Amino acid sequence: MDFEPKIVAFVCNWCTYAGADLAGTSRTKYATNVSIIRFPCTGRIDFMLLMKAFENGADGIIVSGCHPNDCHYTSGNFHARRRWIVFRSLLDFMGFDTDRITFSWVSAAEGTKWAGLVDETTEKIREKGPFTEFKKLDYSILEKIENDVVTE
Amino acid sequence: MTSLQNKVTELFENGTINLLIGFKEAIHKLPVPCFIDNVSQVEQLIFTPSCKGNLSVYLHKTEVKQAKKVGILANTATLRAIVQLVSENQLGDIEKTVITLNTNGELVVFATMDELEAYVQANFPELSEEDKKLLDQLNAMSRTERWQYWTEQFSACVKCYACRAVCPMCYCSSCTVEGNQPQWIKVSSETTGNLEWHTMRAMHLGGRCINCGECGRICPVGIPVHMLTVKMNQDIEAEFGAKTGFSVKNGYALNSFKPGDKEQFIK
Amino acid sequence: MEIKNIKSTNIPAFFDQMIKSGKVVIAPVLKKSGKVFFEAVQSYDQVSTDYIQTGFSAKSVVFPKVEELFSFKKDDEGIEITNNLHTIPETVVWGLRPCDASAFNYLTEFFLKENPDTYFTARKEKTTLIAISCAKADNACFCTSVELNPGSTSGSDILLTAMGESVYIELITEKGKAAVETAASLFTPGEEKSKEEFLAKVTSVFSMDEVKVRIKTAYDSAEWKHASMGCFGCGACAFACPTCTCFDIQDEGTQDSGKRLRCWDACGFGLFTKHTSGHNPRTNQTERRRQRLMHKFKYSVENLGIVSCVGCGRCIRNCPAHLNIFENILSVTK
Ligand code: SF4
Ligand code: SF4
Ligand code: SF4
Ligand code: SF4
Numbered sequence: 001m002d003f004e005p006k007i008v009a010f011v012c013n014w015c016t017y018a019g020a021d022l023a024g025t026s027r028t029k030y031a032t033n034v035s036i037i038r039f040p041c042t043g044r045i046d047f048m049l050l051m052k053a054f055e056n057g058a059d060g061i062i063v064s065g066c067h068p069n070d071c072h073y074t075s076g077n078f079h080a081r082r083r084w085i086v087f088r089s090l091l092d093f094m095g096f097d098t099d100r101i102t103f104s105w106v107s108a109a110e111g112t113k114w115a116g117l118v119d120e121t122t123e124k125i126r127e128k129g130p131f132t133e134f135k136k137l138d139y140s141i142l143e144k145i146e147n148d149v150v151t152e
Numbered sequence: 153m154t155s156l157q158n159k160v161t162e163l164f165e166n167g168t169i170n171l172l173i174g175f176k177e178a179i180h181k182l183p184v185p186c187f188i189d190n191v192s193q194v195e196q197l198i199f200t201p202s203c204k205g206n207l208s209v210y211l212h213k214t215e216v217k218q219a220k221k222v223g224i225l226a227n228t229a230t231l232r233a234i235v236q237l238v239s240e241n242q243l244g245d246i247e248k249t250v251i252t253l254n255t256n257g258e259l260v261v262f263a264t265m266d267e268l269e270a271y272v273q274a275n276f277p278e279l280s281e282e283d284k285k286l287l288d289q290l291n292a293m294s295r296t297e298r299w300q301y302w303t304e305q306f307s308a309c310v311k312c313y314a315c316r317a318v319c320p321m322c323y324c325s326s327c328t329v330e331g332n333q334p335q336w337i338k339v340s341s342e343t344t345g346n347l348e349w350h351t352m353r354a355m356h357l358g359g360r361c362i363n364c365g366e367c368g369r370i371c372p373v374g375i376p377v378h379m380l381t382v383k384m385n386q387d388i389e390a391e392f393g394a395k396t397g398f399s400v401k402n403g404y405a406l407n408s409f410k411p412g413d414k415e416q417f418i419k
Numbered sequence: 420m421e422i423k424n425i426k427s428t429n430i431p432a433f434f435d436q437m438i439k440s441g442k443v444v445i446a447p448v449l450k451k452s453g454k455v456f457f458e459a460v461q462s463y464d465q466v467s468t469d470y471i472q473t474g475f476s477a478k479s480v481v482f483p484k485v486e487e488l489f490s491f492k493k494d495d496e497g498i499e500i501t502n503n504l505h506t507i508p509e510t511v512v513w514g515l516r517p518c519d520a521s522a523f524n525y526l527t528e529f530f531l532k533e534n535p536d537t538y539f540t541a542r543k544e545k546t547t548l549i550a551i552s553c554a555k556a557d558n559a560c561f562c563t564s565v566e567l568n569p570g571s572t573s574g575s576d577i578l579l580t581a582m583g584e585s586v587y588i589e590l591i592t593e594k595g596k597a598a599v600e601t602a603a604s605l606f607t608p609g610e611e612k613s614k615e616e617f618l619a620k621v622t623s624v625f626s627m628d629e630v631k632v633r634i635k636t637a638y639d640s641a642e643w644k645h646a647s648m649g650c651f652g653c654g655a656c657a658f659a660c661p662t663c664t665c666f667d668i669q670d671e672g673t674q675d676s677g678k679r680l681r682c683w684d685a686c687g688f689g690l691f692t693k694h695t696s697g698h699n700p701r702t703n704q705t706e707r708r709r710q711r712l713m714h715k716f717k718y719s720v721e722n723l724g725i726v727s728c729v730g731c732g733r734c735i736r737n738c739p740a741h742l743n744i745f746e747n748i749l750s751v752t753k
Contacts, residue, residue: 047355048328048336051348068411078409085415086358086387086406090351093290093383095299104419117419137303137343179624179746180558180735185649205740215648215703308450310475310484310683312654318739330690339669340485340682370739372474372655374452 005059005125007034007118010045012076015066015107022111030115031122034062041065043076047087050101054134060100060125062117067105077105099124100131155259156225157194159251163223163261164191169249171219173210175203185210189219199225199253206364208233208320211243223249228277229364232397233320235272236362238265239402242323269400276398283365283382290379306346308373311339315367315377316353321360328352350377358384359405362397420572421590423599424609427581431463436602437511438462442547445480446513447473457512466514471557472731476661477515481526481542484658488538488668490678504541511547511598518562518729520550520574522661528723529664538681547594550575556619559732561745564625567729569618580614587614624745625752627726633752634717638709646747647708649740650687656734657685657711662727665691686710708742716748 011017017038023030039045042065050061063084071077084103092098102121106114153161163169175183176196183203186196187210208230210216226234231252237243250262255275262268279287290298313329316322329337329349337352338345361381368378388394392413394405425433438444438461446466448458455470457477489502523543530539553560553569562568572578576595580587587609590596599606657663667684671677684691687707693699701707719727728744735743 048348048352051351052336055344055348075409078411078413079407081413081415081418082392082406082409083355084418085391085413086384087355088417089387090354090358090380090384092295093298093380094302094347094351095293095295095297097295097299102419103417133299134344137307137347178741178743179749180741180743182741184741184743187645187648209651210649213648213704308456310654310658312658312685313688314651314653314655314737314739317651317653338671339667340671340680342485366739370655372659372737373456374450374454374474 003126003130005033005122005130006057007031007060007062007121007125008053008058009034009036009062009064009118010049010053011036011038011062011106012042012045012065012072013038013040014072015070015105016064016114018108019106019110019114022108023115024111026111028111028115030118033122033125034118041071041073041076042080043071043073045080047083054100054131057135059128059131060102060121062102062104062121064104064106064114064117067107070107097128097131097133099128153195154197156199156251157197159259159261160188160197160223161191161194163249164194167221169221169223171216171221172197172223172225173207173216174223174225175199175205175207187216197225199251203227204369206230206233206318206320206366208237209318211237211246211248211320212323217245219246221247221249223251226250226252228252228272228275229362229366230320231268231272232277232362233364235269235400236360236397236402237320237323238400240360240404265400273398276395277363279363279382280365283379286376286379287382287386290383303343303347305375306350307343309341309346309350309371309375310373311341311346311349312372314370314372315375318366318370319357319361320364321357321362322353328356350380353377354380354384357381359388359394360396361385420611421596422609422611423588423590423606424585425588425606427584427586429605430586433599433602433605434463434466434513436605437598440601441509443508443510444513445477445510457515468514471553471555472516472560472733472736473519474733474737475659476519476522476731476733477512477548478519478522478526478661478663480510480512480546481523481539482530482664482666484683486538486681488679488681490676491672492676493674504537507541507545509545509547510542511549513549514551515548515575516553516731517550517569517571517573517575517578518560518567518731519661520548520578521567521571522729522731523548523574525662525719525723525725525727525729526664528725529719529727532723547576547598548574549577549579549595549598552578552580552614552617553619553621554581554617556621557732557736559735559743560619560621560730561624561732562730563621563623564627564745565726565728565730566627569621570614580617582614582617587612587617625749630716630748630752631720631726634713634748637717637751638713640751642747642750642753643709644705646750647705647742649742650704650708651739652687652689652704652707653739654683654685654688655737655739657687658683659733659737661729661731661733662715663711686714712744712747712751715744 065077172188174197176186178184337349365378368376388405392405446460447455449467454474455467456474492499530536576592578589665684666681669680692701715728
């Protein structure tokens with residue numbers, strides 16, 4: 001069977017979610033691989049949510065919110081941006097494939113940008129294949145527990 | 153009596169402190185923390201270069217807070233921790249008397265926080281040679297080699313949480329790892345959950361960690377966990393110009409922002 | 420007791436023969452961190468011979484850090500529950516120290532006395548302990564204070580003592596005898612002799628008889644505070660300890676499938692005694708550490724008739740604060 005990437009999108013309520021809505025109401029065609037999770041603000045998108053999405057089987061993630069200076073709460077996206085900068089670098093330092101997370105700004109008027117973003121991300125992840133690197137971890141340790149050879 | 157013991161006796165006698173957090177020698181010759189609440193115990197006190205522990209972590213203890221007037225023996229890392237803790241408004245409820253040994257081996261007792269801050273800034277520690285070497289090694293690896301390296305390390309983690317327990321910046325009264333509704337971090341030890349635990353620990357400490365290296369030094373399975381925050385602190389200094397444990401007006405880099413913060417990856 | 424000898428040059432052959440016979444062999448391995456840990460190995464080349472004590476004990480062979488008690492799956496047909504008791508392999512632990520081996524006596528009492536534990540029994544039955552007596556000790560070792568010594572045979576199936584060119588072998592149990600049968604031709608019959616000169620000298624720091632009496636009234640000693648104020652409340656001592664058996668039952672998974680796990684826990688954790696109401700009967704670290712030490716030297720004697728500290732010194736070597744259990748036992752029983 002062909003690989004269909006599972007993409008989870010973490011988006012803010014005010015810009016990107018509305019942008020996705022616009023893409024929908026404008027009947028723009030785009031990849032169906034994405035599951036959208038709506039947050040009040042990008043400032044609320046905790047890094048642990050991303051980790052959990054990967055743990056539960058996501059192959060790729062989109063994180064998106066209002067453009068700088070457009071945050072509904074004035075500064076949520078500025079805070080988020082700082083955290084993403086260090087988070088992304090930390091993940092890379094741990095050898096995590098940061099290409100699997102796409103960060104973006106999509107406003108309420110950018111339905112077309114949203115559709116393009118999802119298509120692009122889906123294609124990129126499709127090329128990369130399933131995120132076995134992460135899933136394998138759990139499996140390998142389960143195997144180890146079963147054989148009980150881990151003593152460290 | 154050593155000059156340290158004399159000084160501490162004086163501080164007890166003139167009422168400056170009623171508890172001193174210091175070191176004494178254990179039966180197996182290593183320095184252990186000791187908590188002195190009267191002059192008769194002062195004789196046990198030692199303070200040598202082998203006293204590497206970061207005693208500032210005890211400043212969060214209820215028993216210590218209750219003592220109100222607290223003296224503490226501080227090495228460079230401890231001083232930095234105190235500066236950072238003050239900047240995070242954590243030490244407001246005790247009167248602290250901080251004692252250190254300067255580079256000439258002389259006793260210094262700080263009269264004010266400003267003095268302490270100035271001393272820290274003048275003697276700001278560099279990353280140790282060992283850590284620099286490991287950092288270079290890790291940076292030189294390919295991404296997949298780093299993944300290999302860290303997942304192997306994390307698979308050995310037993311979640312004893314000693315790295316959290318010794319950290320002066322881990323002072324939350326209830327930690328995310330202990331929450332179970334929802335359960336962010338599994339109780340069982342397995343690589344995915346361990347990786348998440350360490351990501352979380354680093355993310356909660358980046359920009360606050362004062363690079364004392366204790367967490368890595370004491371890990372019973374020898375995981376260099378401190379490297380994660382070493383790396384994060386480097387990024388934060390490069391990107392946002394903030395140094396941890398440097399100024400009592402520091403704030404927390406990830407709790408603030410500049411509209412002009414730069415990045416290359418947000419589409 | 421049956422005695423045999425083997426040339427030290429034949430040890431690798433014996434070792435590899437056990438692996439060939441299909442057993443999982445767990446032995447001390449030097450890790451990148453510079454510390455030695457037990458690990459499953461494929462050949463004798465991987466085994467470290469230069470260590471005083473392994474970082475963690477061998478208890479995980481019978482009491483793993485995570486034990487899957489069962490897993491379940493739910494679908495339209497119903498609920499299916501499985502466990503993997505049948506997958507537990509024949510295991511040999513090589514190179515544990517006599518103190519660790521004697522810890523298995525306590526573990527056995529603990530897990531089997533009242534409500535025999537199926538998982539422990541299954542693992543214990545399949546485990547053979549090949550101990551090596553200690554030629555070296557450090558200042559954290561205190562086996563002689565808890566009535567053991569660097570050559571005690573208690574708990575082991577086989578005890579090896581290097582004596583120059585040859586290795587002196589004590590076959591303590593039937594399991595031990597069966598293990599040497601896998602490579603019978605490498606061994607020659609031997610006679611019982613004194614191991615004394617080949618053993619490390621460990622000076623006794625206290626008299627167990629005195630401690631047993633005095634600890635009865637130590638609960639209220641003011642010394643606990645001095646002994647334990649520095650304790651951080653981590654699990655480094657308990658997880659490394661060969662006789663710490665606290666555990667926590669955890670369910671992981673979803674409504675449809677998941678597993679029940681038994682994970683290591685530690686009485687030093689603040690959360691250990693915390694009630695759902697928020698009340699915590701052991702309010703501070705002094706009380707928690709007192710619990711750990713009193714359990715080793717008093718409660719386990721009352722409950723099971725065994726002192727449950729074997730003097731391996733791991734809690735001393737691993738403690739981030741360098742707290743020393745025998746120093747503290749001395750001070751609270753003064
Ligand atoms: S101290 Fe080491 S083993 Fe313990 S939780 Fe931290 S990283 Fe894991
Ligand atoms: S180096 Fe480790 S122990 Fe020290 S402040 Fe940073 S995270 Fe905490
Ligand atoms: S209490 Fe300490 S010395 Fe005693 S058996 Fe446990 S780890 Fe070893
Ligand atoms: S005695 Fe040491 S190792 Fe044990 S809980 Fe306390 S600080 Fe951790």
